[in-house]
Amino acid sequence: MEKMDEEYKHFLETNMFLQTQEHLDSWGLDEAFSGYYDSSSPDGGASSKNIVSERNRRNKLNQRLFALRAVVPNISKMDKASIIKDAIEYIQHLHEQEKKIEAEIMELQSGMPNNINPNYDFDQELPVLLRSKKKRTDQLYDSLNSTNSPIELLELRVTYMGENTIVVSLTCSKRTDTMVKLCEVFESLNLKIITANIICFSGKLLKTVFIQANEEDKDLLQIKIQTAIVALNDPLSPTSI
Amino acid sequence: MEKMDEEYKHFLETNMFLQTQEHLDSWGLDEAFSGYYDSSSPDGGASSKNIVSERNRRNKLNQRLFALRAVVPNISKMDKASIIKDAIEYIQHLHEQEKKIEAEIMELQSGMPNNINPNYDFDQELPVLLRSKKKRTDQLYDSLNSTNSPIELLELRVTYMGENTIVVSLTCSKRTDTMVKLCEVFESLNLKIITANIICFSGKLLKTVFIQANEEDKDLLQIKIQTAIVALNDPLSPTSI
DNA sequence: TTCCACACGTGAAAC
DNA sequence: TGTTTCACGTGTGGA
Numbered sequence: 001m002e003k004m005d006e007e008y009k010h011f012l013e014t015n016m017f018l019q020t021q022e023h024l025d026s027w028g029l030d031e032a033f034s035g036y037y038d039s040s041s042p043d044g045g046a047s048s049k050n051i052v053s054e055r056n057r058r059n060k061l062n063q064r065l066f067a068l069r070a071v072v073p074n075i076s077k078m079d080k081a082s083i084i085k086d087a088i089e090y091i092q093h094l095h096e097q098e099k100k101i102e103a104e105i106m107e108l109q110s111g112m113p114n115n116i117n118p119n120y121d122f123d124q125e126l127p128v129l130l131r132s133k134k135k136r137t138d139q140l141y142d143s144l145n146s147t148n149s150p151i152e153l154l155e156l157r158v159t160y161m162g163e164n165t166i167v168v169s170l171t172c173s174k175r176t177d178t179m180v181k182l183c184e185v186f187e188s189l190n191l192k193i194i195t196a197n198i199i200c201f202s203g204k205l206l207k208t209v210f211i212q213a214n215e216e217d218k219d220l221l222q223i224k225i226q227t228a229i230v231a232l233n234d235p236l237s238p239t240s241i
Numbered sequence: 242m243e244k245m246d247e248e249y250k251h252f253l254e255t256n257m258f259l260q261t262q263e264h265l266d267s268w269g270l271d272e273a274f275s276g277y278y279d280s281s282s283p284d285g286g287a288s289s290k291n292i293v294s295e296r297n298r299r300n301k302l303n304q305r306l307f308a309l310r311a312v313v314p315n316i317s318k319m320d321k322a323s324i325i326k327d328a329i330e331y332i333q334h335l336h337e338q339e340k341k342i343e344a345e346i347m348e349l350q351s352g353m354p355n356n357i358n359p360n361y362d363f364d365q366e367l368p369v370l371l372r373s374k375k376k377r378t379d380q381l382y383d384s385l386n387s388t389n390s391p392i393e394l395l396e397l398r399v400t401y402m403g404e405n406t407i408v409v410s411l412t413c414s415k416r417t418d419t420m421v422k423l424c425e426v427f428e429s430l431n432l433k434i435i436t437a438n439i440i441c442f443s444g445k446l447l448k449t450v451f452i453q454a455n456e457e458d459k460d461l462l463q464i465k466i467q468t469a470i471v472a473l474n475d476p477l478s479p480t481s482i
Numbered sequence: 483t484t485c486c487a488c489a490c491g492t493g494a495a496a497c
Numbered sequence: 498t499g500t501t502t503c504a505c506g507t508g509t510g511g512a
């Protein structure tokens with residue numbers, strides 16, 4: 001039995017060579033062989049299903065690792081561990097870069113929150129912030145993509161303007177009840193609103209709200225607005241955090 | 242011998258439970274045990290080194306996978322394959338995002354060269370851009386930093402909104418004659434202005450202008466506004482381009 | 483030769 | 498129940 005396993009193993013590896021033309025790739029892309037043993041194993045009976053299952057699992061894992069290698073540039077060593085390591089470093093690199101760019105854009109828009117750029121997704125700008133915040137952001141992302149919600153948020157910016165004033169500027173699709181729901185959101189937050197303004201244009205609603213608040217309240221305010229909109233779009237979801 | 246292995250295995254897993262307090266994490270973070278078998282295995286001699294080597298290799302791999310899970314948000318399942326899958330999707334997500342942001346900054350930079358951010362290098366983000374553009378950017382940068390100009394432009398965005406309408410949104414410092422000079426600029430450009438609005442706040446002027454124009458005119462309009470402001474600030478310089 | 487990385491089969495545990 | 502996932506020891510082939 002061991003002899004047969006060995007032969008099968010060699011057969012498999014040899015075929016991998018032929019398939020990938022590179023011995024360094026020998027541990028990936030053998031999904032086509034997953035059904036081989038399966039068809040020739042009505043003899044084993046007992047644990048042969050476990051064998052093929054395990055083999056499929058390993059193949060899947062290697063396939064994933066292969067795919068991971070594909071999306072990460074500058075992979076020096078083809079090592080399994082090295083691939084994961086490079087992927088980690090690459091993600092961290094992207095995080096840093098994102099943080100930099102976020103600071104850049106933050107500064108760019110700090111003086112002028114109510115600019116309109118419809119094809120830009122704002123919540124992708126929050127990179128390595130607090131995990132809870134990120135989670136909430138993702139919930140928001142899911143919620144805003146539900147096309148039947150009254151508020152489809154396209155952009156949200158909260159900027160401190162100095163003199164204890166925060167400017168909230170948001171863009172959303174113009175739908176039925178959007179305007180009233182939007183007002184309800186800001187009503188519910190019990191803010192000290194100095195002045196507010198809504199412009200309707202080109203199927204979009206642009207709302208600008210000047211709020212009396214401290215600079216430290218900026219982030220909290222943004223979170224509160226986001227969660228309020230999410231809760232309004234999807235009252236069933238437990239967005240209590 | 243198998244019996245002993247089994248016992249050791251159970252011992253290890255039990256300790257993992259105690260260590261991680263969660264059975265889902267049972268396959269990670271056992272680096273502390275890597276030296277255990279090593280010290281108690283002068284008896285085997287032959288292949289026991291291979292055993293401990295293989296164990297170390299597995300531990301390293303699991304550790305890496307654990308670290309990978311840490312840098313990827315939204316990991317739903319703790320599955321090995323799922324972790325890699327989520328990592329792949331996350332990297333692809335970041336790639337898309339990067340592309341978007343690069344386009345965004347491209348637009349920002351081409352439309353608003355007089356932004357101030359000394360500690361960020363645009364050249365890192367824009368690899369093969371035209372050099373002439375960059376040169377012109379520097380010229381404009383010099384012009385805006387003359388603190389005695391009536392218009393110190395802080396931000397300028399020109400966006401096509403659909404329905405033959407372009408929205409110009411700009412921010413500048415509030416100084417003497419800024420408002421009238423700003424109006425003169427837009428007067429001089431002979432545009433089909435639908436509506437315009439200026440908000441003065443916190444030492445800044447925020448001006449929004451809706452202009453009837455085609456989408457193709459967007460970039461040209463942006464340049465015209467920039468050059469008009471520059472020419473207004475420094476009438477002596479030959480900013481005819 | 484040793485070292486390293488891998489695929490394999492196997493039993494157990496979790497869902 | 499069975500299916501899935503895991504760690505383990507082992508043998509193999511390439512540096």
